[in-house]
Amino acid sequence: MASSATYSLLLLISFFTLASMAVARSGLSQIGQDILAQQEADRVIRLPGQPEVSFKQYAGYVTVNESHGRALFYWFFEAVNKTEKQPLLLWLNGGPGCSSIGYGEAEELGPFLIQKGVPELRFNNYSWNKAANLLFVESPVGVGFSYTNTSNDINELGDTITAKDSYTFLVNWFERFPQYKSHDFYISGESYAGHYVPELAEVIFDTNKNVSKEEYINFKGFMDRWHRRPAGYDPCVSDYSEVYFNRQDVQKALHANVTNIPYPWTHCSNNITFWNDAPSSMLPIIRKLIDGGLRVWVYSGDTDGRIPVTATRYTLRKLGLNITKDWSPWYTNHEQVGGWTIIYDGLTFVTVRGAGHQVPTFVPRKAFQLIEHFLANETLPSQPF
Incomplete structure (x- = not known):
């Protein structure tokens, strides 16, 4: 797919x-x-x-x-x-x-x-x-x-x-x-x-x-x-x-299963065995939304062995965006490096230290810090605090 x-x-x-x-x-x-x-x-x-x-x-x-x-x-x-x-x-x-x-x-x-x-x-x-x-x-x-x-x-x-x-x-x-x-x-x-x-x-x-x-x-x-x-x-x-x-x-x-569904609740459905359409890449949509005036952050856990940071960076380079600020650390409230960032023209890439791709499960405190700063439209701390 x-x-x-x-x-x-x-x-x-x-x-x-x-x-x-x-x-x-x-x-x-x-x-x-x-x-x-x-x-x-x-x-x-x-x-x-x-x-x-x-x-x-x-x-x-x-x-x-x-x-x-x-x-x-x-x-x-x-x-x-x-x-x-x-x-x-x-x-x-x-x-x-x-x-x-x-x-x-x-x-x-x-x-x-x-x-x-x-x-x-x-x-x-x-x-x-x-x-x-x-x-x-x-x-x-x-x-x-x-x-x-x-x-x-x-x-x-x-x-x-x-x-x-x-x-x-x-x-x-x-x-x-x-x-x-x-x-x-x-x-x-x-x-x-x-x-x-x-x-x-x-x-x-x-x-x-x-x-x-x-x-x-x-x-x-x-x-x-x-x-x-x-x-x-x-x-x-x-x-x-x-x-x-x-x-x-x-x-x-939960007001759930009100129609008496004829199969048990499961994490992943065994009923979905066919999938009609699945574009090979989301990059065209991402580029369209960037060009439409959106602020974009991309983040990746730096210990994700299945999809490593280098693969994410390689994907981002395909967008053809200029780098305005290269690798720099961001910090947690324990005065430790939380990860690293690259700021592109129209996109910010964030790595999360010690996390695989399921960031909230690996490092819930850092994941919360990330979502909190994003929702508040604040950059991640660039120095210990």
Whole structure:
């Protein structure tokens, strides 16, 4: 399908436009009672084995094609602090056919992580909802709890329909949660989301030029990377997740599996055996978005043996961008080198020291520092602090 170099990239893109000022700004006090009722119906009061938290969470289905009965399952966490001022970040996993709930939320960067040997969740001290309102979506249909009532849909999946359904999901999700329409919006993901993320970003970027203010998405950027397990990672953690998410009490709490899907929840779907379209490279899309005025960051773990830093640099050179500042270190709050950066004309490349491609699992503190600085539009520290 896609070239391996595609998966070696983590892309952070920020887009600033006066058009975003035209977006209708809706506070909770201005939302109709019917919409508030829909939100409350999706409210997750508490999951079995969940630790106490102060932020709210919601989960459920958003229809993306009524005639076919296609619906995507989401799980949304408000930011830990200052929800109304924090950006909105969408996370996607790849595969094709793997769950963002099982991997992204439960094993990497979500608030609740699966534990070994006990039917309880533990709180992730480096959860990304400490920096953003955090949205997970299982995509495409056939993945996790997402479903279609038209069985032939599974045989027509590919990059194009996945991007289209994900865009429709966002438009409809914002109708259900209009208070987030004015928030800065970002997309992130890993593995085959190296296709999903830039392709969805392109659809938003292009469609935003022609839509009404009601459907305009306040898109600011995206980031993406390769999926790889670190040394010391418990290979059975996915087994624990599958036991947990197949529990009836868990599914009831999440408002999931409401149609009684005829197969169990799994991390990666066994139903998706055919994939229609998969471009060999995302570089043309990346270049298009750079030329469109986007700020782009690319990062890579420097101990990733499968897709090494040198391969990422080789890929970036194909963009033909001039180097404005060559290798220089960035620092963590422990006064240690967190990695190195190269600043190109229109793109910044960041390496993360001691990390493979699944950065939040290898070095969660550094990963959080990276996402925090990106969302705040701040450069990484160039000296110890």
